[in-house]
Amino acid sequence: MQEQRLQEVRAVLKTVDDPELPSVSVSDLGMVHDVKIIGSQVYITMVPTFAGCPALDFIQRDVQKAVTELSWVSECEVQFTFQEKWSTDAITDEGKKQLKKHGIAPPPENYQPGNEWTVACPYCDSDFTSMENVFGPTACRSILYCTTCKNPFEAMKPVVDYVY
């Protein structure tokens, strides 16, 4: 039964979207660190994407609400931990697909911290794109422009483990 309940919670987490990235679930963004179930109580530990993200409170509330709607759940506690590092590598393939569908290019691979980067256009896949502003409407996104299809678009800003 425990295993089945865990799967139910995991399934619910795939339905809770990031409020600033509609249709991309917190689960596919790689924000769910750990799920613990004790009887009818659920404890979820999540990893924030960017530290300054103002959506964290909303995500916490949305996750709690969605999980509590499972009939057997009496209580759900959601906590963010800053002790675990989120990186853009944690985004699942499904997450990347959904981002692209909404005009947001998934983060580039092989990014070196501090270096410039670009990505292919999420609409036409062209490589002829340019960085307009590395800082976009939210901490996790940048603004680019596609020279081929002449569309502005956004991309998830790559963040990777800092090797010192």
Add this chain to the structure above:
Amino acid sequence: MERGEEEMIESAEKAKQDPIYLNALKDLIYQLADDDFIISFRGSEWLGLAPHIEEDVAFSSITQNTMGHALMFYNLLEELGEPEADQLAHERQSNVRKNAIYFEKKNGEGHYTEEPYYDWALTVVRNFLYETFKKVKLEAITKSSYQPLANVAGKVLMEQPYHLAHWKIWFNQLYHSTDEAHERLQARLLEASEEIGDVYELGHHATEMEHFELMISEGTLRERWLNEVSKTIQEFPSIDIGKKFGSGREGDHTPDLNQALEILSEVYESDKDAVW
């Protein structure tokens, strides 16, 4: 700083067992939190006033993220038994704040709501010097004996290269543009060198910080910082760095900090129970 004989402290509970360790640790975290907090506040005052719209988006994004870093440090303090983050940010008097004095300096003459004659040269120089410093200090702290702090430093360092890269671009482009831009940056660099000398100080608990391997020594920090600065600015004076207004690490501050605190806590003071 190599992790040697000294044991790792994995939790707040364990850190609280030794009052000498605890006090040194808290002082170090207050420096990190207060630096991020005050530089974010001065950054937020530029909202709507930056040189162009793209910069407005970029600078406010950096500022918001840096405020998030301050919050992570205040949260660590909360775990160590200090008041909650909102109180730490809004209610502490200037004489217990530990930010370096240069970061509290007003953006320029005038007032945000009236005639703000803010100076972009000061902002570029200050933020560049700050981000280079933040980088080397946090790099050292990733090897700190207090594991929760080392982890947060690692997280911040994943985001901070974007901030540093931004101010490097501004500095380099302005420095090599017109004579006026060059001169104004030079003047602000000179001013910074007279005032910023408390930045690499570690305050009253410096010896303990080093002893417990919480942090590298002031001398090493200073050396690494100046080395980092020199990668972009060869002309920054590295010998005569002064601290004209004292040491913020020891609680010295200028009236500019009080001016900032008065404004930033105005709404909070009007209704402390409000939930935002």
